[in-house]
Amino acid sequence: MLNAETVWRVAQIVERGADWFRSYGTPAEPGPRLASVSGAVPSPGVVETAVGVGVGRLIEAAGRVDGPIAGVGLGGLSGGWLTPHEAASAVWSRAGLSAYGLTPGPGTVHVLAADDCPLEHVSDLLDYASGETAGQCGPCMFGVLAVAADFALLTSGQADRVAMQRLRGRLGLLSGPGACRFPDGVAGYARSALRVFASEVDVHIAGGCTAGTRRSTYAVAG
Amino acid sequence: MPSPAETHTPSTLTVDRIACTGHGVCASLLPEHVALDEWGYPVVPAAVVDPEMGDVAIRLCPARALAWAPRR
Numbered sequence: 001m002l003n004a005e006t007v008w009r010v011a012q013i014v015e016r017g018a019d020w021f022r023s024y025g026t027p028a029e030p031g032p033r034l035a036s037v038s039g040a041v042p043s044p045g046v047v048e049t050a051v052g053v054g055v056g057r058l059i060e061a062a063g064r065v066d067g068p069i070a071g072v073g074l075g076g077l078s079g080g081w082l083t084p085h086e087a088a089s090a091v092w093s094r095a096g097l098s099a100y101g102l103t104p105g106p107g108t109v110h111v112l113a114a115d116d117c118p119l120e121h122v123s124d125l126l127d128y129a130s131g132e133t134a135g136q137c138g139p140c141m142f143g144v145l146a147v148a149a150d151f152a153l154l155t156s157g158q159a160d161r162v163a164m165q166r167l168r169g170r171l172g173l174l175s176g177p178g179a180c181r182f183p184d185g186v187a188g189y190a191r192s193a194l195r196v197f198a199s200e201v202d203v204h205i206a207g208g209c210t211a212g213t214r215r216s217t218y219a220v221a222g
Numbered sequence: 223m224p225s226p227a228e229t230h231t232p233s234t235l236t237v238d239r240i241a242c243t244g245h246g247v248c249a250s251l252l253p254e255h256v257a258l259d260e261w262g263y264p265v266v267p268a269a270v271v272d273p274e275m276g277d278v279a280i281r282l283c284p285a286r287a288l289a290w291a292p293r294r
Contacts, residue, residue: 137239138263146260173259179239 024050037062040113055090068114075105078185080192117211122193123155137179234291241287251279
């Protein structure tokens with residue numbers, strides 16, 4: 001199986017040369033890249049970019065974000081989240097994102113509006129992940145479902161501190177022992193959401209939800 | 223391939239996660255080395271296991287999922 005963008009890039013390199021290719025990106029991660037920007041942007045879709053661009057600029061390629069946002073998701077289920085503040089200054093590269101435990105990954109960027117409950121969004125994705133387990137090993141077959149169920153409890157305001165401790169313990173069980181890296185990716189995604197949306201977690205444990213009332217302003221890095 | 227019991231070289235165990243179906247025999251035989259997670263699947267720390275006990279656990283694993291970790 002071949003990645004369509006890779007095959008396309010190989011043809012471009014043959015046609016235009018390695019120097020053309022290396023004129024995009026960084027020495028460590030050269031070449032033009034396609035990224036998919038979705039969510040609270042005026043023109044969601046695929047944009048042409050390169051590693052080394054600011055996350056803010058990358059988002060701006062899909063139009064200027066109007067209004068407060070809750071966070072920025074990178075790499076989908078195998079990635080994680082940045083706070084609005086982090087997204088405004090972070091560089092879209094392995095080096096620039098490593099501090100957040102993230103990478104440019106498959107090149108997806110999701111801007112979550114402040115009107116949306118971030119935990120509900122994360123919970124929906126974890127539910128989707130539950131259906132994606134190949135059912136080959138225990139940590140994935142049971143662990144991913146258990147984590148998704150814990151997040152559903154949290155989102156609906158039914159999780160207390162004990163349930164959160166159980167969730168964090170389960171996330172630990174998902175890292176490493178799987179037959180492949182799918183459960184690790186899901187655990188990393190969930191952990192990242194708990195970090196970035198920590199205040200929202202506290203509000204939900206207290207039975208509330210601040211979706212729509214959040215005042216995080218988002219400024220694109222100059 | 224000679225087992226560590228034959229060569230008397232200390233070694234660690236590894237679990238084939240796809241073969242493992244969570245019988246828990248390894249945890250019963252090696253309670254000091256193998257714990258079970260909440261779903262009954264083994265958590266195997268990188269600790270050296272007694273060669274003879276390890277060989278017994280490997281032989282009795284119903285799923286044939288337990289093995290000596292490759293030497294580094």
